[in-house]
Amino acid sequence: MLKNNKLNLLISIVCAIVLWAYITTVINPETERTIANIPVELINIEALNDRGFTDSDVTPPQIEIVVAGARSEVARLTWTDFRATADVAGYSKGTATVPVTVYTPNNIELVEIRPEAVQVEVVDLITVFKPVHLEFEESFSFGTEPGFIEVTPVEMAVVGVAEAVDTVDYIRALVPEGALTEELSTFRVEVVAIDREGQPVYNVSLSQRLIEVTGALCTTKRVPLHIETIGEPHESVEVTYMFIPNFITIRGAAADIEGIEEVTGRPVDLSSITSTVELSIDDLYLDLPEGIEVANASANLSVRIEVQGIARKEFRYTADMIEIRNLAPSLSGHVNTGSVVVTVLAPRDIIDDIMQDDIRLYVDAEETIRPGSAIEMEVLAEYDIEIKEISIEPIMVRVTIIRE
Numbered sequence: 001m002l003k004n005n006k007l008n009l010l011i012s013i014v015c016a017i018v019l020w021a022y023i024t025t026v027i028n029p030e031t032e033r034t035i036a037n038i039p040v041e042l043i044n045i046e047a048l049n050d051r052g053f054t055d056s057d058v059t060p061p062q063i064e065i066v067v068a069g070a071r072s073e074v075a076r077l078t079w080t081d082f083r084a085t086a087d088v089a090g091y092s093k094g095t096a097t098v099p100v101t102v103y104t105p106n107n108i109e110l111v112e113i114r115p116e117a118v119q120v121e122v123v124d125l126i127t128v129f130k131p132v133h134l135e136f137e138e139s140f141s142f143g144t145e146p147g148f149i150e151v152t153p154v155e156m157a158v159v160g161v162a163e164a165v166d167t168v169d170y171i172r173a174l175v176p177e178g179a180l181t182e183e184l185s186t187f188r189v190e191v192v193a194i195d196r197e198g199q200p201v202y203n204v205s206l207s208q209r210l211i212e213v214t215g216a217l218c219t220t221k222r223v224p225l226h227i228e229t230i231g232e233p234h235e236s237v238e239v240t241y242m243f244i245p246n247f248i249t250i251r252g253a254a255a256d257i258e259g260i261e262e263v264t265g266r267p268v269d270l271s272s273i274t275s276t277v278e279l280s281i282d283d284l285y286l287d288l289p290e291g292i293e294v295a296n297a298s299a300n301l302s303v304r305i306e307v308q309g310i311a312r313k314e315f316r317y318t319a320d321m322i323e324i325r326n327l328a329p330s331l332s333g334h335v336n337t338g339s340v341v342v343t344v345l346a347p348r349d350i351i352d353d354i355m356q357d358d359i360r361l362y363v364d365a366e367e368t369i370r371p372g373s374a375i376e377m378e379v380l381a382e383y384d385i386e387i388k389e390i391s392i393e394p395i396m397v398r399v400t401i402i403r404e
Contacts, residue, residue: 147218
């Protein structure tokens with residue numbers, strides 16, 4: 001009986017070996033297969049970063065491998081079943097040849113790696129600071145808008161290779177719908193780097209992933225704006241255009257804004273203006289109650305005063321250069337005063353073109369009825385040019401009238 005059991009066991013072992021050999025050589029033989037497009041993960045990038053370096057590759061290098069195993073196992077493999085790494089720790093700036101390590105599933109033999117090493121360009125790691133722009137996912141109803149917004153931080157460090165960092169225009173913080181309420185509150189918002197086309201930039205690092213935002217949902221209101229002007233323009237300038245807005249839109253809590261009927265600002269002193277100016281909201285020092293601020297619709301509101309420079313020019317006229325007009329046919333006359341001085345104020349850009357011949361001086365003798373005596377007459381000026389102001393000194397001259 002014992003001998004029969006041993007014989008049966010031996011026969012079973014032999015059959016199993018024969019069956020295994022049949023399966024592995026005929027039904028499921030060992031085979032080789034090439035797996036392509038396996039991305040190589042660069043590891044220990046942090047070690048490069050700590051030394052001020054990084055890799056310049058936006059997309060990871062790829063390899064192909066040859067593996068062996070049971071045909072049924074190998075047939076099911078894809079590139080996602082493998083992990084390929086290249087350890088960049090210890091390399092310095094320049095082109096580095098880094099060996100590739102491939103991790104395979106159980107029962108799969110790695111036959112070959114093509115190539116066995118990848119070229120990694122180690123470059124300087126640069127840092128720039130970009131502003132944080134707050135954007136809102138929510139479309140606010142008419143008469144409401146975000147207010148009392150504070151963002152911390154207002155700018156963030158962007159770290160990466162020059163080619164990637166240079167594409168970043170700003171940092172976007174998108175406030176989700178419903179985050180703002182009528183009560184002032186503080187919450188956190190995720191940020192992402194954005195390029196000049198408005199697209200996300202993912203191959204850079206930011207100094208932090210979240211920012212703090214403080215704000216509230218406000219009610220807006222349009223009210224009259226009163227800004228006075230005081231003083232007179234300086235003698236060296238002339239005001240050619242003045243715009244002062246009559247209305248302003250403000251925002252705040254509905255209860256706070258309801259009773260506000262107008263807003264006033266600090267008067268604009270014209271005597272202090274010597275060149276064209278545009279005064280922004282901040283320059284106007286608006287008298288706004290606590291809890292009220294300027295709304296978006298009036299954020300760019302401004303007072304604009306345009307002036308042109310005025311220059312002075314003097315001409316001296318002798319007596320024979322002053323014409324006597326409207327004398328009766330039987331009368332003649334001459335000016336006894338030696339000379340007069342004419343002072344002209346005109347725009348600076350044309351003052352040099354004004355000549356003495358452009359201004360004609362005369363006295364009007366139409367009312368003269370007594371020849372033979374010296375009479376004081378007012379000197380008048382005639383001109384066809386752009387003059388802001390003209391003065392004559394002395395304004396009165398003595399004229400002798402005689403009968404011919």
